[in-house]
Amino acid sequence: MIRRWTTVLAFVAALTSTEAFAVAWDDLSDSQREALSKYRSQWPGFSSEQQQRLAAGAQRWSTMDPESRATLQKRFTRWQSLSPERRAELTRRFEQFKSLSPEQQQKLRMRMQNFRNLSPEQQRHLRDRFRELSPQQRSQALDRMKERGSPGMYQDKRNE
Numbered sequence: 001m002i003r004r005w006t007t008v009l010a011f012v013a014a015l016t017s018t019e020a021f022a023v024a025w026d027d028l029s030d031s032q033r034e035a036l037s038k039y040r041s042q043w044p045g046f047s048s049e050q051q052q053r054l055a056a057g058a059q060r061w062s063t064m065d066p067e068s069r070a071t072l073q074k075r076f077t078r079w080q081s082l083s084p085e086r087r088a089e090l091t092r093r094f095e096q097f098k099s100l101s102p103e104q105q106q107k108l109r110m111r112m113q114n115f116r117n118l119s120p121e122q123q124r125h126l127r128d129r130f131r132e133l134s135p136q137q138r139s140q141a142l143d144r145m146k147e148r149g150s151p152g153m154y155q156d157k158r159n160e
Helices: 001-015 030-035 048-063 064-079 084-099 101-115 118-132 134-148
Strands: none
Touching: 001 084, 030 048
């Protein structure tokens, strides 16, 4: 009986170890290796989760058209230029967005698209109007936004 449990525990440990699902460099496709070439020397030191994420990203990259690649490269460059604090804030907000129901996410996407469809002057005007509100008015406006279906996505940023 003890021997069987030892075997079962060893099997479970093997399945859950970080190496159990590691991606060997040689198992990557040519296009994945090309996209990830700058990580070759670091590859063995990455966790299996990191290897899997990078391999999946490289696979998506290899199937993108040049325009999509250029857009993604531009976004990544912009992301890298952000301060660590700003990246952390954006990551937190993205996690909040992911925690919303699909309906709430769609509502938020539609509102954002409507805002983006405004002229830069109209967008600036709305931002300025919001900043000019008193703390109490701003709080009330944020409460109204939350009631319309986007809990946790709006914050009172009085100091910005």
